[in-house]
Amino acid sequence: MSNHDHDLAPNHDLAQRMAELARATALPRDVDEVLAGVTATAVEMIPGTDTCGVLLIGKGGKFESLFGTSDLIYKLDALQEECGEGPCIEAALDELIVRTDDFQTERRWPKYSRAVSEIGVRSGLSFKxxxxxxxxxxxxxxxTEPHAFDMNSEAIGSILAAHAASAIIASRHGEQLVSALTTRDTIGQAKGVIMERFNVDSMRAFEMLRELSQSTNTRLVDIASRVIETRGPSSS
Structure with a gap:
């Protein structure tokens, strides 16, 4: 209630971030950058968000976790696949917005809710x-806190989701998601190199990649490839 009053303060900052995302969305070939930017912005702009990512469900129920802001998101998606239930599946396939105030008392997905509660995750918010x-x-x-999200979270998240969705649709009705899947590994490897070399976390490593990409006007995946090359041949 009153602990969410401060959420309304950074409206100007939010508007600026939205404008940046809108410009990025105008470049359909960079759908992977748009999705990665959206997940990073969600953590930054929506109070209570400890981790964020994109889950894709392909033919035959194949799960792909993309652009997670921490390793936790991949674990949560893997649990959802294992349990065969959960809010992300429901949002992707059925509902527009799915909110969970507390996984400890959530009854819609009993197996999944029990599993995520055990690792300390209490709230969830998913957007188709x-x-x-x-x-x-x-x-x-x-x-990681119960009741982390409210109507304000849903409003900001809906705008972010709309940006992400328009980028996907603009990229030939989702065909370019194949490119996002193939570049995910490259970007992930590059992040690993940066994390090890500069002793930073996953989010900061991605920010460094993006800053380099923007300052040199080079595609994110090309910068990631160059970073991997600087590692040299691995002998193991």
Whole structure:
């Protein structure tokens, strides 16, 4: 209630971030950068968000976790696949917005809720991104505190999800998600190199990649490839 009053303060900052995302969305070929930017912005702009990512569900129920802001999101998506239930699946396939105030008392997905509660995750907020013939997707936010999200969180998240969805749709109705899947590994490897070399976390490593990409006007995936090359041949 009153602890969310401060959420309204950074409206100007939010408007600026939205403008940046809108400009990025105008470049369909950079759908991977748009999605990565959206997840990073969600953590930054929505109080209570401890981790965020995009889940894609392909033909045959194949799960792909993309652009997680921490390793936790990949664990949460893997648990959802294991349990065969959860808010991200529901948002991707059915509902527009799915909110969980407390996984400890959540009854819609008993197995999944029990599993995530055990690792300290209490709140969830998922937004449908895209549903096509062969792929469905959701933007997913999680918090370690119960009742982390409110109507304001839903409003900001909906705008972010709309930016992500328009980028996906602009990229030939989701075909370019294949490119996002193939570049995910490259970006992930590059982040690993930066994290090890500069002793920074996953989010800061991605920010460094993005800053380098923007300052040199080079695609994010190309910068990531160069970073990996600087590692040299691995002998193991």
């Amino acid at each position: 991104l895209y549903t096509g013939a062969s792929t469905a997707g959701a933007l997913n936010l999680f918090g």
